[in-house]
Amino acid sequence: MMGAVAYRSKFSTLTLFILLNAGFLTAQAPKPATPKKSSASASASSEAAGRGKTLFQRDCAFCHGRDAMGGESGPDLTRSRLVGGDVGGDKIRAVVTNGRPDKGMPAFPKLQPPQLADLIAFIHDQKKNASSKAGARRGVDVADLQTGNADAGKAYFNGPGKCSSCHSPTGDLAGVASRYIGLELEKRMLYPENAKSKLTVTTSSGQTLTGTLAYKDEFHVGMIDADGWYKSWPVEGLQYKIDSPADAHVEQFPKYTDDDIHNLMAYLQTLK
Numbered sequence: 001m002m003g004a005v006a007y008r009s010k011f012s013t014l015t016l017f018i019l020l021n022a023g024f025l026t027a028q029a030p031k032p033a034t035p036k037k038s039s040a041s042a043s044a045s046s047e048a049a050g051r052g053k054t055l056f057q058r059d060c061a062f063c064h065g066r067d068a069m070g071g072e073s074g075p076d077l078t079r080s081r082l083v084g085g086d087v088g089g090d091k092i093r094a095v096v097t098n099g100r101p102d103k104g105m106p107a108f109p110k111l112q113p114p115q116l117a118d119l120i121a122f123i124h125d126q127k128k129n130a131s132s133k134a135g136a137r138r139g140v141d142v143a144d145l146q147t148g149n150a151d152a153g154k155a156y157f158n159g160p161g162k163c164s165s166c167h168s169p170t171g172d173l174a175g176v177a178s179r180y181i182g183l184e185l186e187k188r189m190l191y192p193e194n195a196k197s198k199l200t201v202t203t204s205s206g207q208t209l210t211g212t213l214a215y216k217d218e219f220h221v222g223m224i225d226a227d228g229w230y231k232s233w234p235v236e237g238l239q240y241k242i243d244s245p246a247d248a249h250v251e252q253f254p255k256y257t258d259d260d261i262h263n264l265m266a267y268l269q270t271l272k
Contacts, residue, residue: 059111063190078127102194145182148259157264161264209231
């Protein structure tokens with residue numbers, strides 16, 4: 001029995017020695033090196049966003065704000081569903097290049113592919129930043145658009161802006177501030193959606209016809225007359241004139257100052 005006990009004791013000691021050494025060797029074994037994340041990609045993305053910021057502030061900040069979180073007439077891009085679903089510019093690129101005339105957004109066809117890529121990088125970067133800041137501003141309140149001087153806006157409306165040549169506060173604009181509020185009102189001020197163009201045609205016989213422009217290409221022009229009839233003519237040799245209300249608004253874009261827009265908006269908000 002003593003021999004058996006001694007044998008078990010030696011066996012247990014040997015087993016413990018082996019286990020302890022195995023643990024020691026395991027603990028001392030060098031761990032696989034964790035590959036360091038390359039910062040090259042992040043650095044390149046940051047540089048692209050920096051270049052895109054300059055482009056954005058030049059071409060887009062007027063409507064969407066300098067931080068892309070919404071301006072006086074453009075939506076908050078950091079909350080945009082289109083931006084949220086964009087992958088590598090597959091959705092944003094087409095909108096920037098072709099514009100959205102029906103929503104008052106001009107096209108930017110002259111931007112080169114590298115510039116577009118930088119612009120898109122900045123927009124995504126702003127969306128990422130905005131999402132990480134809980135409680136930050138995520139839009140434009142009506143109060144943000146009430147900072148101008150209404151009297152100065154009225155003077156601009158009747159003077160340098162030449163708004164009164166087409167509009168009247170007691171006519172087409174009567175009650176406009178009750179029908180449209182905040183950004184919607186300012187959007188219509190800057191670029192009226194669905195504004196109908198007037199077409200005036202003088203035929204070869206000297207007859208003058210007027211109606212709403214319904215069609216125009218390089219070969220034909222057409223209208224809907226007062227009775228609802230559609231009429232069209234070949235443009236070759238035809239005397240015609242198109243009066244487009246939206247054109248005057250577009251031509252005004254480069255003439256506005258920040259004060260002009262704030263003051264004019266303040267005046268329009270008094271027309272309730």
